[in-house]
Every structure is written in structure tokens, then in C-alpha cells.
Amino acid sequence: xxxxxxxxxxxxxxxxxxxxxxxxxxxxxxxxxxxxxxxxxxxxxxxxxxxxxxxxxxxxxxxxxxxxxxxxxxxxxxxxxxxxxxxxxxxxxxxxxxxxxxxxxxxxxxxxxxxxxxxxxxxxxxxxxxxxxxxxxxxxxxxxxxxxxxxxxxxxxxxxxxxxxxxxxxxxxxxxxxxxxxxxxxxxxxxxxxxxxxxxxxxxxxxxxxxxxxxxxxxxxxxxxxxxxxxxxxxxxxxxxxxxxxxxxxxxxxxxxxxxxxxxxxxxxxxxxxxxxxxxxxxxxxxxxxxxxxxxxxxxxxxxxxxxxxxxxxxxxxxxxxxxxxxxxxxxxxxxxxxxxxxxxxxxxxxxxxxxxxxxxxxxxxxxxxxxxxxxxxxxxxxxxxxxxxxxxxxxxxxxxxxxxxxxxxxxxxxxxxxxxxxxxxxxxxxxxxxxxxxxxxxxxxxxx
Amino acid sequence: xxxxxxxxxxxxxxxxxxxxxxxxxxxxxxxxxxxxxxxxxxxxxxxxxxxxxxxxxxxxxxxxxxxxxxxxxxxxxxxxxxxxxxxxxxxxxxxxxxxxxxxxxxxxxxxxxxxxxxxxxxxxxxxxxxxxxxxxxxxxxxxxxxxxxxxxxxxxxxxxxxxxxxxxxxxxxxxxxxxxxxxxxxxxxxxxxxxxxxxxxxxxxxxxxxxxxxxxxxxxxxxxxxxxxxxxxxxxxxxxxxxxxxxxxxxxxxxxxxxxxxxxxxxxxxxxxxxxxxxxxxxxxxxxxxxxxxxxxxxxxxxxxxxxxxxxxxxxxxxxxxxxxxxxxxxxxxxxxxxxxxxxxxxxxxxxxxxxxxxxxxxxxxxxxxxxxxxxxxxxxxxxxxxxxxxxxxxxxxxxxxxxxxxxxxxxxxxxxxxxxxxxxxxxxxxxxxxxxxxxxxxxxxxxxxxxxx
Numbered sequence: 001x002x003x004x005x006x007x008x009x010x011x012x013x014x015x016x017x018x019x020x021x022x023x024x025x026x027x028x029x030x031x032x033x034x035x036x037x038x039x040x041x042x043x044x045x046x047x048x049x050x051x052x053x054x055x056x057x058x059x060x061x062x063x064x065x066x067x068x069x070x071x072x073x074x075x076x077x078x079x080x081x082x083x084x085x086x087x088x089x090x091x092x093x094x095x096x097x098x099x100x101x102x103x104x105x106x107x108x109x110x111x112x113x114x115x116x117x118x119x120x121x122x123x124x125x126x127x128x129x130x131x132x133x134x135x136x137x138x139x140x141x142x143x144x145x146x147x148x149x150x151x152x153x154x155x156x157x158x159x160x161x162x163x164x165x166x167x168x169x170x171x172x173x174x175x176x177x178x179x180x181x182x183x184x185x186x187x188x189x190x191x192x193x194x195x196x197x198x199x200x201x202x203x204x205x206x207x208x209x210x211x212x213x214x215x216x217x218x219x220x221x222x223x224x225x226x227x228x229x230x231x232x233x234x235x236x237x238x239x240x241x242x243x244x245x246x247x248x249x250x251x252x253x254x255x256x257x258x259x260x261x262x263x264x265x266x267x268x269x270x271x272x273x274x275x276x277x278x279x280x281x282x283x284x285x286x287x288x289x290x291x292x293x294x295x296x297x298x299x300x301x302x303x304x305x306x307x308x309x310x311x312x313x314x315x316x317x318x319x320x321x322x323x324x325x326x327x328x329x330x331x332x333x334x335x336x337x338x339x340x341x342x343x344x345x346x347x348x349x350x351x352x353x354x355x356x357x358x359x360x361x362x363x364x365x366x367x368x369x370x371x372x373x374x375x376x377x378x379x380x381x382x383x384x385x386x387x388x389x390x391x392x393x394x395x396x397x398x399x400x401x402x403x404x405x406x407x408x409x410x411x412x413x414x415x416x417x418x419x420x421x422x423x424x425x426x427x428x429x430x431x432x433x434x435x436x437x438x439x440x441x442x443x444x445x446x447x448x449x
Numbered sequence: 450x451x452x453x454x455x456x457x458x459x460x461x462x463x464x465x466x467x468x469x470x471x472x473x474x475x476x477x478x479x480x481x482x483x484x485x486x487x488x489x490x491x492x493x494x495x496x497x498x499x500x501x502x503x504x505x506x507x508x509x510x511x512x513x514x515x516x517x518x519x520x521x522x523x524x525x526x527x528x529x530x531x532x533x534x535x536x537x538x539x540x541x542x543x544x545x546x547x548x549x550x551x552x553x554x555x556x557x558x559x560x561x562x563x564x565x566x567x568x569x570x571x572x573x574x575x576x577x578x579x580x581x582x583x584x585x586x587x588x589x590x591x592x593x594x595x596x597x598x599x600x601x602x603x604x605x606x607x608x609x610x611x612x613x614x615x616x617x618x619x620x621x622x623x624x625x626x627x628x629x630x631x632x633x634x635x636x637x638x639x640x641x642x643x644x645x646x647x648x649x650x651x652x653x654x655x656x657x658x659x660x661x662x663x664x665x666x667x668x669x670x671x672x673x674x675x676x677x678x679x680x681x682x683x684x685x686x687x688x689x690x691x692x693x694x695x696x697x698x699x700x701x702x703x704x705x706x707x708x709x710x711x712x713x714x715x716x717x718x719x720x721x722x723x724x725x726x727x728x729x730x731x732x733x734x735x736x737x738x739x740x741x742x743x744x745x746x747x748x749x750x751x752x753x754x755x756x757x758x759x760x761x762x763x764x765x766x767x768x769x770x771x772x773x774x775x776x777x778x779x780x781x782x783x784x785x786x787x788x789x790x791x792x793x794x795x796x797x798x799x800x801x802x803x804x805x806x807x808x809x810x811x812x813x814x815x816x817x818x819x820x821x822x823x824x825x826x827x828x829x830x831x832x833x834x835x836x837x838x839x840x841x842x843x844x845x846x847x848x849x850x851x852x853x854x855x856x857x858x859x860x861x862x863x864x865x866x867x868x869x870x871x872x873x874x875x876x877x878x879x880x881x882x883x884x885x886x887x888x889x890x891x892x893x894x895x896x897x898x899x900x901x902x903x
Contacts, residue, residue, distance in 0.1 A: 047766035048674070048709060048740055052619050055776040058783055061570065082566060090564040097561070104558040107551065110544040112536060113754045116515065149603075149786035156785055165506050183784035220502070255502065286502060300567045301791035312501035322509040329512055330637035331610055331785070332603035337755035338792040 060179055060419055067417040075415035076433055078424040081231070081396045082300055083363055086430045091363070093298050095355040099345040103338075114334045116325040118147020118306075122340040125347040126306040130260060130274055130291050137281050141314035144321035146307050146328065147335045150300075151261045151292030154307035155184050158257060158288045160327045161309075161320070163189030168220040171257065172213070174198075176421065178231045181224065181259075190222070198233045203389035203401050205235050214248055222255045227289075228273040229266035229395020232423035236266075236394055242276045246283065256280050256287040264296045266395045268364035270357065281310050293343050295396065296360055302339030363427075367396065370429045374398075377438035383445055396427050406444035414440035514633055514873055521871040529869035530887055532878040535685070535850045536754055537817055540884045545817070547752050549809040553799040557792075568788045570779040572601020572760075576794040579801040580760040584714055584728055584745055591735050595768035598775035600761050600782065601789045604754075605715045605746030606638060608761035612711060612742045613642030614781045615763075615774070622674040625711065626667070628652075630875065632685045632713075635678065644676070652687045657843035657855050659689050668702055676709045681743070682727040683720035683849020686877035690720075690848055696730045700737065710734050710741040718750045720849045722818035724811065735764050747797055749850065750814055756793025817881075821850060824883040828852075831892035838899055850881050860898035868894035 057065060063079030085091050103109060117123065123145040127138055137143050148154040163169055171190045173181050174197035185192050195217070196209030214223060225245075230236055237245060249256060258277050264270040280287050286309075293304040307324070311317040328334070346352045375390045390398050402410070402422035410416045416437060418424045429437065511519060517533030539545050557563060571577065577599040581592055591597050602608040617623060625644045627635050628651035636646050649671070650663030668677060679699075684690055691699060703710060712731050718724040734741050740763075747758040761778070765771040782788070800806045829844045844852050856864070856876035864870045870891060872878045883891065 047770040048621070048707075049619060049763075049765055049770050049774050052770065052773045052777055054773045055780050057776075058570065058779065080567070090566050092563075092565055096565075100558050104554050109546075111546055111550075111753055111755045112544050113534070113748075116512065149790070152783075152787040153785070165503060167502070180784060180787065183780075187784045253502075284499075294567075299565055301565045301788070303786060303788070303790040309503075311503060312499060316501040316503050316506065319506045319508045320503050322511075323506055325512065326509045326637075329606075330634060330641045331607070332757060333606040333634065334755070334757070336603070336757040336790040336793065339790065 058179075063417050063419055066411075070415055070417070072415040074436060076417065076428065076436060078416060078418045078428040078437070081295065081425050081427065083295065083298060083396075083427040084430070086366065086432075088428075088430055088433070091298055093356065093359045095346055095352050095359060096298060096342055099342045099352060103341055103345065111337065114147070114337055114340075116328050116334050117145075117321065118335045119337065119340040119344055121348060122147055122344040123306060125344055126291055127308050129270065129347060130263060130277060130289055130308065131281055131310070132271070132274065132278055135278070135281060137310045142312065142317050143308050143310050144317040144324065145309075146321065146324050147340050148290075148305050148307050148328075149303040149332075149335060150294050150305040151259060151290050152180060152184065152305075153303065153335075154290035154292070154305045155181070155257075155259060156188055157324060157327050157331075158290060158307045158309070159185050159188030159190055160331075161324055162222060162255075162257075162288075164327075165320075165323060166220075166222070166255070168218065168222060168255070170218065171222040171224055172217055172254075173224045174210075174226065174230070176232060177224070177226070178259075179419075185224075193217075193221075195223070197230070198235060198399065200401065203233075203235070203386075203399065204392065205237055205241070207237070207241055211244065211248060214245070214254060215252070217252065217254060220253050220255065222257050223249060224257050224259060225276065227258045227260035227263065227277050229262035229397075231261065231395070232397050232419070232421060233399040234393025234395050234397050235389075235399070237276070239275065242279060246280055249280075250283060250285055258287065258289045260289055261292040262295055262395050263291070264357070264360045265364055265367075268361040268368075270360070284312075286310055286312060293339070297343060297346070297356070299339050299342065302342070303336060304339035304343055367426045370426045370431075370434065371398070373431060373434045374426075374429065374438060377434050378441060381438055381442045383438070383442040385445060396425055398424050398426055400424055400441070402441070402444060403448075406448050409444050409448055410440045413443065416440050512633075517871050517873055520865075524869055524871075526869040528890055530871065530882065530890060532870060532872045532882045532891070535749065535879050535881065537749065537752060537850075537881040538884070540820065540886075542882075542884055542887070545752055547810065547813045549800055549806050549813060550752060550796055553796045553806060557795055557799060565791060568601070568791055568794075570782050570788050571599075571775065572789045573791070573794040573798055575802060576601055576798040577760060579798055580745055581762050583724065583801060584717060584731055584743055584762065585735055585764070586725070586728065586732055589732070589735060590738075591764045596765050596771050598763050598765070598771040598778065600775065600778050601794050602744075602759050602761050602782075603757040603786075603789060604748050604759040605713060605744050606634065606759075607757065607789075608744035608746070608759045609635070609638045609711075609713060610642055611778060611781050611785075612744060612761045612763070613639050613644055614785075615778055616676060616709075616711075616742075617643035618781075619774075619777060620674075620676070620709070622672065622676060622709070624672065625676040625678055626671055626708075627678045628664075628680065628684070630686060631678070631680070633873075635713075639678075647671075649677070651684070652689060652853065654855065657689075657840075657853065658846065659691060659695070661691070661695055665698070665702060668699070668708060669706070671706065671708060674707050674709065676711050677703060678711050678713060679730065681712045681714035681717065681731050683716035683851075685715065685849070686851050686873070686875060687853040688847025688849050688851050689843075689853070691730070693729065696733060700734055703734075704737060704739055710739075712741060712743040714743055715746040716749055716849050717745070718811070718814045719818055719821075722815040722822075724814070738766075740764055740766060747793070751797060751800070751810070753793050753796065756796070757790060758793035758797055821880045824880045824885075824888065825852070827885060827888045828880075828883065828892060831888050832895060835892055835896045837892070837896040850879055852878050852880055854878055854895065856895065856898060860901075863898050863901065864894045867897065870894050 067077040127145040175194040195213035196206045199206035263273045289308045291306045294300045378387045400422040404420040521531040581599040626649045629648040649667035650660045653660035717727045743762045745760045748754045832841045854876040858874040
């Protein structure tokens with residue numbers, strides 16, 4: 001249904017253009033209005049939606065759907081990026097439970113609408129978290145931060161704003177990237193192009209390709225950057241490479257749009273994981289940052305995130321904020337109160353913040369140790385190939401390098417579920433299940449080279 | 450900046466801009482070439498020049514409804530009264546969290562086996578089923594035949610937007626008719642989704658009631674298949690609802706022209722105090738076997754405002770169509786916010802599925818509705834006793850949270866300035882913001898405004 005890669009579904013204007021084109025061509029083909037036979041009376045049997053085709057299952061979420069249907073006792077879900085404990089269970093952080101109980105047991109709290117831009121404390125604290133408490137941009141009031149629905153919502157609101165107010169409506173996204181990025185930007189009205197990023201032969205960064213592609217982008221184009229723990233590859237630029245990227249982008253006035261879904265989750269350190277963003281902000285230039293608390297605070301289903309736009313001046317930031325409201329109000333009016341209240345409570349309380357950093361590091365460390373265990377397990381099996389990328393890559397995901405045939409084999413024979421691009425969620429592994437995965441990879445690689 | 454086309458939202462897609470360019474060529478206009486010159490493109494490493502790429506961005510106007518509270522908050526007067534935004538207040542003038550909501554919430558949060566995993570794109574399954582039953586009736590054939598797809602959305606606004614986006618992509622008619630007047634956010638919600646917005650006559654200023662003739666004429670001349678927005682009950686901002694007989698006439702007319710109903714149900718149970726009575730308009734349409742959309746909000750009737758809980762139901766001819774429609778709704782939601790928030794929907798599901806909690810809810814809900822009805826009576830009596838010129842019976846005839854006073858913007862401005870009473874400039878007041886204590890002050894203000902401007 002959505003044919004070409006980067007084009008959004010037809011808008012009313014698109015359909016009018018298509019109709020005009022057909023008239024001009026003298027075509028007598030069927031008119032768009034007959035897409036659905038209009039029922040002629042109240043008793044008509046036809047549905048006005050009879051022509052609607054069944055959409056394909058979301059590829060990432062579809063993995064869990066398939067996993068749930070599998071009855072095997074050794075099944076392993078390495079699909080969606082949600083953290084699991086050593087016992088293979090979802091985790092609600094202790095500090096989150098505490099904060100939530102304090103909030104809910106406080107009978108003076110009410111459930112009034114938040115402002116359109118969300119919870120004020122949450123916004124300020126989120127900006128400080130990602131930009132640094134001492135950030136000049138924050139101190140100079142040059143940042144507008146609006147609460148949005150996790151990373152997806154922040155990206156969408158930012159993209160809608162850009163499509164309406166920015167002079168360049170093309171965004172460059174890395175190849176590959178999170179599957180939902182393309183649709184978010186396309187439906188917001190941006191045109192989507194890609195820049196080279198992952199190098200399959202090295203399973204690392206194609207830095208030369210990246211520089212060439214960004215170098216040949218038109219001046220002012222928007223560029224999506226994964227702040228850390230690139231999804232799906234786990235391959236991040238080094239600090240030196242980030243500096244080169246920054247210089248190139250600023251020289252061409254390319255507008256950075258950071259997707260920060262893993263701050264603190266990648267290295268275990270909140271400040272380190274924010275470095276690429278802070279480097280850009282420190283040079284005084286402008287940028288967008290979409291922040292998610294889904295992973296680093298384990299607040300997945302509560303949909304907590306923030307969009308920050310760093311501007312040249314406080315006045316610009318304020319005008320930009322007023323326009324962000326006009327994007328949000330007709331979309332969902334104002335954001336949900338619960339998750340943001342939990343985040344604000346934790347971020348503003350010194351002890352809770354400390355507790356959080358410890359729990360966060362524990363999650364990051366467990367993932368790093370899973371990487372090491374998987375690497376060791378493949379080596380001890382003598383699995384052909386260089387598997388060092390498993391320990392070089394960072395964050396929740398590993399881009400194994402397995403092809404879709406090998407992936408299908410692993411699912412069928414070993415009941416291991418992952419996305420068909422060979423991405424596995426390290427968070428879904430445990431010491432107990434690493435051997436099973438290693439066996440499966442070994443079999444896939446040796447049988448289907 | 451935006452070409453002078455019908456829709457104010459026409460400039461946002463690449464195709465829209467091509468169309469605009471085409472228009473200009475056809476008109477032989479030599480006006481400013483392309484939309485692309487909206488903002489001067491920075492010509493060099495503007496980090497040196499210090500120019501913002503958003504320097505051209507104009508300040509957007511304050512939301513008129515929410516702006517009332519902003520202005521109210523700035524006022525220092527001890528007698529100030531906020532009759533702007535539609536959030537319930539107690540007799541003491543305070544926000545209310547229902548007891549049953551607090552109970553449900555505490556149960557959820559104290560249950561350590563609960564986790565915070567992503568909901569499915571369509572939301573919490575129990576919540577969806579229970580919401581459909583609540584609005585359509587537990588015995589609804591549409592539900593029993595699996596012809597309804599229900600997806601959790603962000604309150605009423607989110608449900609309307611997702612439904613509108615779906616229609617803009619998959620329905621053959623892209624015009625929606627909205628009542629005149631309607632909630633201020635409706636045109637924007639539909640416009641940004643890609644629908645073209647027209648209006649149908651609804652409110653009659655002379656009677657302060659329904660312009661039924663005008664409504665029938667306007668819907669009667671709408672193109673076949675057009676979408677029609679209907680307020681299920683407690684019309685916002687007027688409080689004027691069709692009678693059951695009028696609803697039946699509307700239904701017949703709409704079905705005869707294959708007009709597609711899109712219900713906005715934000716006040717079920719809040720209007721009359723009875724959940725089933727307030728759902729009748731929706732149910733008579735569903736019971737004729739036809740299709741419709743329903744946007745449900747739990748903001749007011751469960752007092753869950755800030756938790757953003759709602760549902761979009763699409764009633765289809767067959768279960769197969771409903772299944773395919775649902776799959777397409779996911780493609781609208783996923784690139785917007787991926788999946789909906791867990792907390793509020795969990796509270797609603799907990800209450801709706803527990804017989805005792807449900808009962809408790811209906812009692813607390815009726816109490817809110819009754820208090821508002823009482824305020825209507827008190828205000829009416831107060832104006833009568835002051836001999837305020839005019840017929841004020843519409844105050845007790847209208848239903849729901851809002852009263853369309855009939856005051857003009859000049860009178861409204863006077864009441865704000867002299868009496869520190871805040872309302873939207875169309876003369877809409879939220880009865881939920883009144884109390885026995887504050888009714889006299891409001892009555893004095895209305896009296897003064899009406900006598901002064903006479």
C-alpha cells in the first residue's frame with residue numbers, strides 16, 4: 001500500500017493532483033471517488049470501508065506476536081527492545097515504584113489537564129538531564145522543551161513543526177535506522193533520504209560514506225542522528241568522529257535532529273551518553289532533541305518523553321514554543337500526567353536521582369556482560385566468522401550480521417525470535433539462555449553460509 | 450505565507466505546495482515564487498552569523514479556551530471566578546478526583562506484580578472491549594457480531610484525530626460537516642488530519658435553542674457520503690441537544706444520504722446523570738445496522754482529565770471490514786506515538802469490570818451531574834429574582850457542563866474587567882465552575898452587563 005520508500009500516504013492534495021493528471025492525459029480510467037461504492041440507502045449491504053486492505057503487521061512488534069504464539073519451552077524473544085532481568089522478566093525500577101507510590105498515596109494530588117506543553121518541572125529537568133545542568137543554552141533560556149509521548153511522539157511533533165516552519169523539508173536518516181523513523185517523518189510531511197551508516201563488511205561505521213553523503217546534502221537539510229546506542233546496529237561514532245560530523249554539519253548549516261532513547265543505558269553513564277548532543281549545543285548552534293524515558297527509566301507503557309529545540313535566542317525559543325502548541329493541541333490537546341510526574345519526582349530528588357543512576361548502571365552492565373558472554377560462547381564453539389562486533393557495539397541491540405534466511409532458520413529450528421534484519425535485543429538474553437542462542441547462531445552460520 | 454486557498458491547512462504537504470504553485474501559474478500570477486522562500490535560507494555557516502533558522506517563526510496565538518485560565522491565574526482579585534475550561538469543580542470550588550478512581554489507582558500501584566511494558570498499538574484490550582460496551586450497550590448486536598473495532602486513544606482529542614486521519618486516507622469523501630458553533634479545537638483537529646471542514650447550522654441565537662430546520666436543510670444539501678460530526682450529548686459550547694424525536698429525524702436523513710456519522714462523546718453520564726440515556730443518540734444509529742465512528746473521552750465522566758484516556762470505535766458492516774480497518778488504524782497510530790499510555794486506561798478498565806466499582810462510579814457521576822443541574826437552577830432563579838432583562842430559561846433547558854449565555858463579547862469583556870469573571874468570549878460559561886456561594890456574584894455581573902449594554 002505504501003509503495004515507495006519515502007513517500008507518505010496520499011494526501012487530499014495528492015489525490016487531486018493525480019485526478020488532474022488523469023484528466024490532462026485524457027484518461028478514462030476510474031475516478032478516485034469510486035474507490036468505495038457509496039451505499040445508496042440505509043439498507044445497503046456494502047461497507048464504506050470495504051475497499052480497505054489489511055495492513056501488514058508492524059515488523060518489530062510482529063515479532064512478539066509470533067513469539068507469543070509459539071508453544072516451545074525454549075523459545076526466546078530477542079525482538080522488541082524492552083529490558084529483561086536475568087530471570088527473563090520485565091523490570092520496574094525500585095525508584096520508579098517508590099515515586100509512583102508516593103504520588104498515588106498523596107491525596108492532595110489531582111488529575112487536572114496539564115498545559116499543552118506538559119509538566120513544567122518535567123520539562124526543565126529533562127532539558128538539564130540531556131544538555132547538562134550547566135548548559136549555557138539552558139541558562140540563556142534558549143531552549144524550549146515540551147513534554148511528548150516518549151521518543152515517537154517527540155520525533156513526530158518536532159517533524160510536524162519542521163514541515164510547517166523550516167525552509168528545508170528533507171531529512172536524512174542513517175541507513176539502517178529504526179523502522180518507524182521513515183513513517184514518522186514521512187507522515188509529518190518531510191521528504192526522507194538516507195545517508196550511509198552501517199558497513200556490513202566491517203559491521204562497524206561507514207564513516208567515509210557518512211561524510212560523503214552528508215557532505216553532498218543540500219544546505220540546511222535536516223539530519224537525524226542517534227545520540228548513542230544506534231538502533232538497530234549498536235554502532236556509534238567515536239568522539240573524534242562526532243567532532244568531524246559536527247564540523248561538517250555546521251559548515252553546511254545542516255540541522256541536527258537527535259533521537260536520544262538510551263541516555264545512560266548505553267555506557268551506564270548519563271553524561272557520557274549525552275556527549276554528542278552537548279558537543280553540538282556547546283558550539284552555540286541550533287538543534288532538535290527527542291528524549292525518551294522508556295528504556296532508561298523503564299517507563300515504556302507510560303509514554304514519557306520530551307522534545308527540546310535549542311535556538312539562537314530566548315525570543316526565538318519562545319515563538320517556537322508557541323507554534324509547537326499549535327501542533328500538539330489538534331493532535332491530543334495535552335500530554336499524560338502520570339509518567340511525567342514520576343520522572344519529575346525522581347529527577348528533582350537528590351537521593352532518588354542517585355538511586356536511579358545505580359539501577360540504570362546495573363541494567364547497562366548486565367547488557368554489557370551478556371555481550372561478553374555471547375561473544376565467548378561463539379568463540380568457544382568455534383563459530384566461523386569475526387564476532388567481535390558483538391562486544392564493540394553498544395546499547396540494547398546487536399546487529400548480528402545474520403541474513404534473513406539464517407534468521408528464519410533460527411526461528412523455525414531454535415524458536416528464537418528477532419527482526420529479520422538480524423537485530424537481537426541483548427536485553428532479552430540471560431546467562432541461562434546465551435548457550436541456546438550461541439548454538440542457534442552456530443548452526444545457522446555453518447549450515448546456511 | 451499560505452496561499453489563499455479554502456483550507457488553511459493546505460500548505461503542509463509537498464503535494465499541497467505543488468498544487469499551490471500550479472494555481473499561481475494558472476492565474477498568471479508573478480507573486481513570490483515558492484513556499485520555499487518562507488524563510489531565508491542561511492547562506493553560510495550561520496553559527497558565525499548568529500542567525501536562527503527559526504527567526505521568521507511568528508508567535509502563535511494563545512489557545513482561546515486555555516488562554517482563559519492563563520488570564521484568570523494572573524488576576525489577583527479575591528472574587529475572581531474561572532468559568533472557562535470545562536473541568537468539574539466541587540461546591541468548594543476545587544478539582545475532584547473520584548473516590549472510585551483513587552481506589553482503583555491505589556490497587557493498581559500497590560500491586561507489585563504489575564509492570565510497565567508497552568501496550569499494543571491499539572491499547573489495553575480490556576479497556577477497549579469495556580469502552581465499546583459502555584457506549585454502545587452491552588447487548589449491542591454490533592459488538593456481538595464483532596463488527597466494532599475499538600482502539601485506545603488520547604482522550605477525545607486523540608480519538609477524533611486518529612479517526613480523522615483514517616478517514617482522510619481511506620474514505621472516499623473528505624469533507625466533514627461540523628455544527629455551528631462547536632468546540633474550538635474541532636476545525637483544527639479535522640483540518641490537520643487532511644479533511645476539508647464545512648459547517649451546518651445548529652444553534653439559533655434568537656431562541657437560544659436548536660435551529661432544527663437549518664440543520665436539516667444543511668445536512669440535506671451535503672454531498673452523499675460526507676462525514677458529519679455529531680455531539681452525542683451536552684453539545685459544547687451551547688448545551689443544546691436535539692430531542693429523541695429530532696435525533697430520529699436526523700438519523701433517517703443521514704442514512705438516506707449515506708452521510709457518515711462521527712460522534713464526539715465527551716459527556717456520557719455527565720449530561721443527564723444516566724449513562725444509557727446519554728448514549729441514546731449513538732445507539733439509535735448503531736441499531737439501524739449502519740456504520741459510524743465514535744470518539745469517547747473519560748476526561749469528564751471519570752475525572753481523568755490529565756491522564757488522557759479515550760477510545761475510538763468504528764462500527765462497520767462486517768467483522769472482516771472491522772478487522773481490516775483496525776489494521777489500518779495501527780498505521781495511523783504507530784508513527785504518531787507508537788502506543789497509548791498505560792495508567793489511565795488501567796484505572797478505567799479496573800472500574801468498568803468490577804460490579805461494585807462500576808456502581809460506585811455511577812453514583813459519583815450522578816452526583817456531579819446533579820450538582821451542575823442545581824447550579825443551573827440557582828443561576829436561573831438568581832437572574833429572575835434580580836429582574837434581569839431577557840429570557841434566561843435556556844440556562845435550565847440547556848444540558849451538560851456548559852451554558853451558552855447569549856452574552857456578546859463586549860458584555861463578556863465587561864464582566865471580566867469589572868467582576869473578574871473569566872469565560873470564553875463567545876459567552877460560554879462552565880456551570881461546573883460555579884457554586885452556591887459564587888452564583889450571586891455571577892448573577893450580579895450578568896445583570897450589570899445586560900443592563901449596561903442595553
